[in-house]
Amino acid sequence: MKDNTEEKILDAARKVFITKGLDGARMQEIADEAGINKALLHYYFRTKQNLFDAVFEEAFFKLIPHVVNLLTLDIPFLERIEKAIDKYFDVINANPFIPLFVLHEINRDPDKLASLLKKQGVNPEKLKLIVEAEVKAGRIIDIRHEHLMLNIISMIVMSFAARPLFQRMFFENQEEQYEEFLKQRKQEITRFVINSIQKK
Amino acid sequence: MKDNTEEKILDAARKVFITKGLDGARMQEIADEAGINKALLHYYFRTKQNLFDAVFEEAFFKLIPHVVNLLTLDIPFLERIEKAIDKYFDVINANPFIPLFVLHEINRDPDKLASLLKKQGVNPEKLKLIVEAEVKAGRIIDIRHEHLMLNIISMIVMSFAARPLFQRMFFENQEEQYEEFLKQRKQEITRFVINSIQKK
């Protein structure tokens, strides 16, 4: 049952790599998690690095296409922002450990990125034009698309990446309280952004 | 020359641990970086974990006190925000790898946090009262201090944590262009926050 096994391995590898990183992960733990033998991992992927690369690439593309295509839907701009935040927040909420994982591994080996970005054909040009048009038309304040983009992504991503810290600092480590906080968060970020860029 | 050596070790350990993390770091590399022998590391700190803990604690406290005390200066609130962003941005700019390092390691071992937070006596109560007072007085929009705090920190921290990604996505990996972007960023974040919370 080749396909099934390969899928089981990838599921297990995802789980272990994303929480522990490349260096922290153990092939033994991945094998256990997959309910198979260690040698079988090498039969399917030959090296730890290969297995990791498969997981990383998948995670990366779960994160990035949204990031750029977020704001290019064909509806009024402020609604678009709202929709984009809504969508991206849900994606990260479903994969809360991916941003930190990707950021950490990119930091470890930044050059790996170049080829991946080319592969995907990520191109922020369209976003740039849209934002500039909105500014020129006087519908939003004068802001570069890079700042706007980074601000939105930052607030969404950090809601999850900084959770262990914030939950302890502000909510006495109460899971339920932080869950409640997260439920407000999407709306709060939207309001924060809209308030900030719309003309008075 | 005991003191000197211990300081050299800590300098080297800081450098290596903060860029590679606990799992990715090698005692040999730290020894090389310090210009001493591997055995000497163990003479001074006995275990890798001990050495790491020293580095981590230091990094953590470089990050955190600011985070909470940021907004409690005794000047008008919006000015305070400005000053706080200014100060915190400079701190992170001087230590750009620390946030990701701390977040990653907290994720690896969240329980380590409890004791550290107690040690420091971090208490966001004062911040809470201040923000609530401003809201009640009608000087800013109705916002919880946790959201405000997280928003500000997010935008500052991610300016550096996501640099390898953003520099490649938006600036064709040109160092100078991203440096230029960073120079605008402090002012941009300030404007973004003030715009968002001040009453229309």
Next chain:
DNA sequence: GTCTATATGCAGATAGAC
């Protein structure tokens, strides 16, 4: 395709001379 057993290398840690 899956397993058990094993080779290989390396990292953390210690012993002991100076």
Next chain:
DNA sequence: GTCTATCTGCATATAGAC
């Protein structure tokens, strides 16, 4: 306090039987 040499264990990877 600092070094060289060495031990120990463990993690990745391979060999080979089924």
